Amino acid sequence: MSADTRLGEPGGGGLAEVDEPAFAGVVERHRRELHVHCYRMLGSFEDAEDTVQETFLRAWRRRETFQGRSTLRAWLYRIATNACLDLLARRRPEPATAGEVPWLQPYPDRLLDELPGVGADEPEAVAVARETIELAYVVAVQHLAPRPRAVLILRDVLGWPARDVAELLGDSVNSVNSALQRARAGMREHLPAERQDWTGGEEDAATRELVRRFTDASVATDIPALAAMLRDDVRCSMPPTPGLYVGRDAVVNNWVEDGFEGMTGLRAVPTAVNRQPAAAFYQWHDREGAYLPLTIDVLRVAGGSITEIFTFHADRFPRLGLPERLPAAGPRRSGGAK
Structure with missing residues (x-):
């Protein structure tokens, strides 16, 4: 059988007779969405990469078990979810606590753009895809125990029926539904209160202007100007460095203690991460x-x-596709960071 798109579709047959190059060609087209799925589960870009590789290895070794009764995509998601659960059992037997996720890593928008498109006539699906990749959501998910985490992502993000999730986890439908309710309650404890209106699609002009002013003030190390843009209950963290600062005063005091105000020679490059505005900061080095x-x-x-x-x-710069250095010459870029 050739490595065409019919493999894995109903009636498309099994994989037992497919050679390794053909198999790789079939599964590779699912790499990005599987990587994003593993990233939601694990919160780490690099762990997600390792887990996708493990998924493809397990799929190749077990290819004879796939007989086309479900889609190849669903079969791969099953393997990937179990690979994530295995990794969590080995490396992180306990979920995150106190709002901190030391292993959190960013996901570049340029790679998210590789995901299969969602139709313009599916605004709810578009919103789910965007909101569930934002960092606040990924952080909240990391506070759930692994199995409820898997249930939540499979049911609420991927839209799997409860019976399919139960089959994947070797559990009952009632247990899956109970785990989903617990997971949703846990998410409400860690998600921002205003989540229902925190996105809304592309950044509007007011948001872009706020980000521009923030980045300009950051390059100028103008702490009073920066403080004026922060909400009273702003939160700030710097994974993997321990420490979660909550509230404008706590955040500003941390900047002062770190000597941010005295920094010089900064430039910034605007970018986008996890469907959020971001700015990469560079500092001048004479040598x-x-x-x-x-x-x-x-x-x-x-x-x-x-x-x-x-x-x-x-x-994180290489993973985000950012320049390794900026030359002395050239126009000033807008952006900001601490």
Whole structure:
């Protein structure tokens, strides 16, 4: 059988006779969506990459078990979900606590753009896809125990029927429905109160202007100007560095204690991460004769104020497709970070 799109569709037959190159060609077209699924489960871009590789390896070794009774896509999701649960059992037997997720990593929008498109006539599906990749959602998910986490993502994000989730987990439909209710309650404890109106599609002009002012003030290290843009209950974290700062005063005091106000030679490059506005910061190094990566700020904006800031270290720049350095010459870029 050739590696065509009929493989894995009802009536398309099994995979037992497919050679390895043909098999790879069939499963590779699902890589990005499986990677995003694993990322939601794990909160780590790199762990998600490892798990997708493990998924494809398990799928190849067990290819004779696929007989076309379900789609190839659903079969791969089953394997990927179990691979995530196995990884969580080995590495993170306990979920996140106290709002902190030290293993959290950002997901670049340029890779999210590779996902299969959702039709314009499906606004609810578009909203779900966007909201469930934002960092606040990913953080909230990490506070759930692994199995309820899987139930929530399979049911509420992927839209799987309860009976299919029960079959995947080797559980009853009643148990799955109970786990879903517990998971939803747990999410409400960790998601922002204004979540119902925190997105709404593309950034509007007011949000873009706020991000521009924030990044300009950051490059200028103008703490009073930055403070004026923060909501009273703003949250700020810098995974994997421990520490979650809640409230404008706590965030500003942390910036002051870290010596941010005295920093010089900053430039910023605007970008987008997890469907949120972000800015990558660079600092001038005389010895290198260039601006080198410093940090990246990912912002959540609601009600005309900045409500959350996730700051990631320079080691994330390559994964995000950001330049390794900026030359001395060239126009100033707008952006901002701590």
